[in-house]
Amino acid sequence: MDGANSLAILVIVFPLGATFTEVKVLEARAAIASGACEVDMVMNIGAFKSGDELFIAEDIVSVVNAASGSLVKVILEILILSKNETGRACLLSLESGAAFVKICTGFGYGGASVEAVKIMRRTVGFDIGVKANGGVLNYKDALAMIEAGANRLGTSAPVAIISGQMGEECQK
Numbered sequence: 001m002d003g004a005n006s007l008a009i010l011v012i013v014f015p016l017g018a019t020f021t022e023v024k025v026l027e028a029r030a031a032i033a034s035g036a037c038e039v040d041m042v043m044n045i046g047a048f049k050s051g052d053e054l055f056i057a058e059d060i061v062s063v064v065n066a067a068s069g070s071l072v073k074v075i076l077e078i079l080i081l082s083k084n085e086t087g088r089a090c091l092l093s094l095e096s097g098a099a100f101v102k103i104c105t106g107f108g109y110g111g112a113s114v115e116a117v118k119i120m121r122r123t124v125g126f127d128i129g130v131k132a133n134g135g136v137l138n139y140k141d142a143l144a145m146i147e148a149g150a151n152r153l154g155t156s157a158p159v160a161i162i163s164g165q166m167g168e169e170c171q172k
C-alpha cells in the first residue's frame with residue numbers, strides 16, 4: 001500500500017463467515033497491518049440462524065476492536081434471512097460497533113432489493129451505513145438502492161451505471 005489517498009478494503013472470513021472469532025481477529029489485524037482502511041466480515045450465518053445472538057455480537061465486537069478504528073462492514077447474506085432476521089442482524093451489527101451493514105457476499109444467494117435496503121436503513125437509522133451490492137448493474141438499479149436508503153453501492157458495473165447517469169443528464 002502506498003499513497004495517503006488510497007482506500008483498501010479487505011474482506012475477511014470470506015465467503016462463509018463460519019470460523020473461530022480468534023481467526024477473524026487475526027485476519028482483521030493482518031488486514032489493518034497490510035494497510036486496509038476498511039474490513040468487511042461475513043456474519044456467522046449458522047450461529048445466527050441457531051439463535052446465538054450473543055456469539056454474533058461478540059464476534060462482531062472482536063473484529064471491530066481488532067480493526068482499531070478502521071471501518072468494519074458486516075455482510076449479512078440477506079437473501080437467506082427473513083425480514084425479522086434481517087432486522088435483528090442489522091440491530092446486532094449496529095450495537096456491536098459495525099460501521100456498515102452490507103447485503104451479501106455475491107456468492108450464490110442473489111443480491112440487493114429495495115425492500116431489504118429499506119428494512120436495513122429503517123433498522124439502523126442514520127447511525128451507520130447501508131451498502132447495497134449484488135445485482136446493482138445499471139443506473140436505474142443504483143438510483144433505486146439510493147432512494148431506498150443505501151449510502152454505498154457495491155457493483156461490478158460502474159461504467160454502465162455512470163453511462164446511464166450521463167444518458168439521463170443528457171436528456172434533461
Ligand SMILES: O=C[C@H](O)COP(=O)(O)O
Pocket residue numbers: 104105106111133134135136137153154155156157
Ligand atoms: O460488492 C460487489 C458485488 O457483490 C458485485 O456484484 P455484481 O457482480 O452483481 O455487481
